[in-house]
Amino acid sequence: MSLLFKNVKELVRDIDEFINTVEQGVLVFKEGVINYLNDEKTSFAEKLERINYLEANADKLQRKIDDEFLMHSILPQNISDIENMLDKIDEIIDISKDNLYQFEVEIPYFPEEIVQDYIRLTNTSVEAALHAFPAVRTFFREPLKVKDILTKVFFYEKEADRISRNIKRKLFHEMDELQLSQKIHLRYFALHIETISDKAETLADMLSIMALKINL
């Protein structure tokens, strides 16, 4: 029996590994941003290196999974949806890596009084993504339960939006000591961090539709 399911077992392991890699990538992003905000340069550099490796690994795994699905025509009726879903998961780690590199390249200046807001935004945005990954795992095992898990993703996404809006308001209304260019620069970084939760929301929307389709 185990011989019959050898390929399947390997593919299941690859998918789990892919999701784990992306999940780790998002956690590294979170730590990286916090390192930057706390001015921990060495740790930040380490995180950059780590996320680079994880992103490359995720790409490799995604290509392998795609090949397996197409070669053995696995789940032929849902193959396009699943491939789209894998793309969306990969996008999260791509965006995380790009955003972390933005910090390294643009070296934005964060005044002391706004650092905590940015840390909160990072935590909330990443939390949305971290709740999307268990939903992906559940989709493969118990599609009916996916919707219950996704509510948390939507909640954290809204919360990230709200925090981001507050940050922008604070930047433009309360922090007169900053140059306009600095305000705009910082606003962009709020946007960058918020994108993680936006991507998680897109993935969640897709998952909820796929769960419905697969249960029909």
Next chain:
Amino acid sequence: MIILFYLSSGLFLGWSLGANDAANIFGTAVGSRMVRFKKAAVIASIFVIIGAVVQGAGASETLGKLGNISTLAAAFTVALSAALSVYWMTRMKLPVSTSQAIVGAIIGWNFYTNNPTDIGTLTKIVTTWISGPLLGGVFAILLFMLVKRVQKKVSLHLLYRDAIIRYGLLLVGGFGAYSLGANNIANVMGVFTGSIDLPVIDLGFATFNSTEQLFFIGGVAIAIGIITYSKRVMETVGNTLMPLTPEAAIVVVLAQSLVLFIFSSQTLSNAFQSIGLPPIPLVPVSSSQVVIGAILGIGLYKGGKEIKFNILGSISLGWLATPIVAGLVSFFLLFFVNNVFKKDVGANENSPVQEIVMKIDSIAESAIQDDTISLVEETPDFQAERQNELSEDDKESVDVPMIVFGSLALLLLLLSIFMTIKVRKIRQKQDSELQKLENKYLFKQKELEDTLAEQKVRQSDLDKELKFRQNEMVTMAMNIIQKNEFLSSLKNEIVEIKSSVKDPEARQAFNRLSLMISQNLSIDRDREKFQMHINEQNSNFLRLLSEKYPSITENEKRLTVLLRLNLSSKEIASILNISPKSVEMNRYRLRKKLKVSPKINLSDFIREI
């Protein structure tokens, strides 16, 4: 060799059965790419042959009871009639089944040869035609319920579920092929078992009697049909009835296989009898109709919304039309073979057709005798000689028109077959061309739709970008305004303090400070940056404005852009570091230059340029 020729009609029937009915077993699996065609064809071929040889005798025996065809020519004609009826009815797009065609053809033979049709056997067969699809439906509902319950209770990874379904489709497909061979081999070879007696083959470990050998040959014909033609059928008509999920496909195939197995298993029938139940009628059943029954069963279980009830009508039409058409074709072909080719089709002397033929012969003979009477008056030797010649010539004259008529009919038949094939080829070519065109247009349409969707997304992105930029500009402008306001109030404050200070040095310092503020108000870096920014963002608009109104000045252009951002005169005044009154004046001049009527809002007019 001659046996092979006579078997050809049965083999053709077997080939068409394999080509068409394999889609009932592996259609969804191959159509949905869950199972590769090669794998499906190999499994189906092997199991159809095994089923035919091992379990084909029961249903064949029942057909034998309906009409025991004892001559090779009759068996050939009956099988050919069934094959032609199936072919013709398929061409006419009428619902047709091989099982019903062969029964009709046998009844046609019964009529032609004046053999009595066993009403008991016929009733048994007809009852099975109805109970087969019904049983298929019941099995499908029960199995579907079971599958759903198992799916709910066992939470399997989707990929494991997919693998299990794949193996399930292969397993159930193998069983389906076995049952198809066991049940439907009677259609293909049943009519030949009474007329062909082959020597027993002893392989040491097993012996094969004549019937088993015939069934093996029929099974091979079905297998060839599966390998050579069923792929096309699977890909085209495999899913036309109703698109099935792989789980539902397993249920449908299993239900169909069980029905076919039940109606061909002697062991099961004996087991029924041993516990006091009535025996199971072993009858060839139409696999397509059982499949329809199974699919309808699933449809009913799901609430009946998706059911197309006209399918039931088409099944009933198949039950009536197929045996009638096959019976008629069989009757006429037997007449043709019997009277043109003078082949023994097992007709009784007292059959009505034979009586008619004999009457025609006797009329012809009496006519010959009338002619000879007139010749009797001539010399006896001549008379005797003449009579002999005449009787021989006239006998020939009865047969010659028959042969000519027969040959013409055969020619016509061949011509019509040739024409049908030709027309079919042309139609296929036209269909494929039409399909190609349709695909091309569909592809183009899809491409256009994709482009449109892409453009829409791009447009919405651009809109968002535009809105974002406008907001950015307004924010920038507001920042400048706030800053200028702050500087102005600071300047006023300095002027006020200065008036109360008498120390000349301090007054001079205040003057310097005031001057610095004034300079900062007029030469503002932020303002410059803002100006550059809005020029860059509105480059297209400014170009259009210059083209439309060549006399417009740089200051007026700047004012137009700020009005486009929907800023008030006070805000514009602050940005341009001029008084609000000057802004009002400039607005008035601009209105004149742009020839805007006093009834129209200037900002709206500018936004519409």
